[in-house]
Amino acid sequence: MPLDSLLSGVxxxxxxxxxxxxxxxxxxxxxxxSAHVLEEAPEKIIAVHRAYIEAGAxxxxxxxxxxxxxxxxxxGLDPARADAALLxxxxxxREAAAFHPDRRVLIAASLGPYGAALxxxxxxxxxxxxxxxxxxxxxxxxxDVLAYAPPAESPDLLAFETLPSLAxxxxxxxxLAKHPELPVWFSFTxxxxxxxxxxxxxxxxxxxxxxFPQTVGIGINCTRPSLVNALIAELRAASDKPVIAYPNxxxxxxxxxxCWTGTSDPLAFxxxxxxxxxxxAQIVGGCCRTRPTHIKExxxxxxxxxxx
Ligand SMILES: [Zn+2]
Numbered sequence: 001m002p003l004d005s006l007l008s009g010v011x012x013x014x015x016x017x018x019x020x021x022x023x024x025x026x027x028x029x030x031x032x033x034s035a036h037v038l039e040e041a042p043e044k045i046i047a048v049h050r051a052y053i054e055a056g057a058x059x060x061x062x063x064x065x066x067x068x069x070x071x072x073x074x075x076g077l078d079p080a081r082a083d084a085a086l087l088x089x090x091x092x093x094r095e096a097a098a099f100h101p102d103r104r105v106l107i108a109a110s111l112g113p114y115g116a117a118l119x120x121x122x123x124x125x126x127x128x129x130x131x132x133x134x135x136x137x138x139x140x141x142x143x144d145v146l147a148y149a150p151p152a153e154s155p156d157l158l159a160f161e162t163l164p165s166l167a168x169x170x171x172x173x174x175x176l177a178k179h180p181e182l183p184v185w186f187s188f189t190x191x192x193x194x195x196x197x198x199x200x201x202x203x204x205x206x207x208x209x210x211x212f213p214q215t216v217g218i219g220i221n222c223t224r225p226s227l228v229n230a231l232i233a234e235l236r237a238a239s240d241k242p243v244i245a246y247p248n249x250x251x252x253x254x255x256x257x258x259c260w261t262g263t264s265d266p267l268a269f270x271x272x273x274x275x276x277x278x279x280x281a282q283i284v285g286g287c288c289r290t291r292p293t294h295i296k297e298x299x300x301x302x303x304x305x306x307x308x
Contacts, residue, residue: 006157006183006216007242010106011277011302013285014052014060015246015295017110021048021063023291032075035066038085042092049096053105055292056299059283060096061110061159062089069141071117083145087153094152108185109146109155113163114138121255124189126164126198135171147179157183162222162287164189165198166205173212185217187244193230202231206238219244221287224252225272232279245276246285249294264289270297277305 018028024044026037037044045063052060067086069079090109097105114135115123122128128135139160146155160172169186176184186209188196196202206218218241220231225247235243249264273284284302286294 003181003183003214003216006106007283010058010283012056012058012295012299013108013244013246013283014049014055014057015286015290015292016249016288017045017048017061017063017065019289020051020291021045024048030075032066032071032077035064035071035085038063038067038088038092039081042088045089045092046096049093050099051292052295053096053100053103055295056302057285057295058104059106059108059156059285060093061108061161062093062155063110064089065110065112065161066116066119067142068112068117068138070114070138071119074117074119083141086142086145087149090146090149090155091153093155106156108157108159111139111142111158111160113160113168115164116162123162123164124197126168126196132167132171135168136174139172139175143175143179143182147182157185157216159185159187161185161187161219162189163187163205164196166196166200166208167198169205169209173209176212176214180213182214183216184212184214185219185244186215187219187221187246189222190220190227190231193227194234202234203238206235206241210239210241215241217242217244217283219246219281219283221246223247223287225250225269228272228276228281229279232276232281236280242282243280244283244285245281246287246290248287249289249291251289253288260289264294266291266293266297269294270301273298274301274305277302 072082251260
């Protein structure tokens, strides 16, 4: 399928994986968060994917956000297991989608930034101590594994997400150079209505990634919902690529006390999602602390818009 038609007609992305696994009783507190569930309780991952498909998701993201050779090595695990886990995450998503043969469900391989593998919150500021070449190599390893995957473990696209900086996006572009045919989206985490976490303008980041031949969409995720309308406008000003928005629920992370505060009302999330579609997002979903009920509300909000 040509790259620019891959996402046509697609509107609803899924929601958070880690918190939903926790609700199902999986332990996600280890250094690999949800990644070790891939090996220990794959049936729970399939259950989460299925819940999102049933809620209306037309794209599901694999449980691979923290999977990388570097992260595995730092957790004392054989880095080769990371490659197998990455492929397995796609296989599980495909298994889940196969339960719904009447639906077209795209599989996006979730690929977190370098900071996510450090497990110290570095993805929320992007001040890394590694050099640009290290960043390229970090991303190249996972890209190569997925680019050469067998069909049953091959994703429809690669979703680079929670990107904190322009430099990291450019490193990914370089790492992708060998694979011009591989569909990719780039999604940034933002700190205000204009800037990504590291401080560059979102508009500047979007302009940069829009030039890569692989880019099928540009978005924002892991960001406060109240910022989303303004950020969608920034993305639309930067390029004509499909805009993707998957913010966190309305809850906020209290870093000092290491807990979530505030509340998240799925109905309110659905109402906000309608605004995001109106502002110009093509695809909307959820990031941290969103659940299948949030995606159900957003699916309903979107289908009601079609009736008007
Ligand atoms: Zn998030």
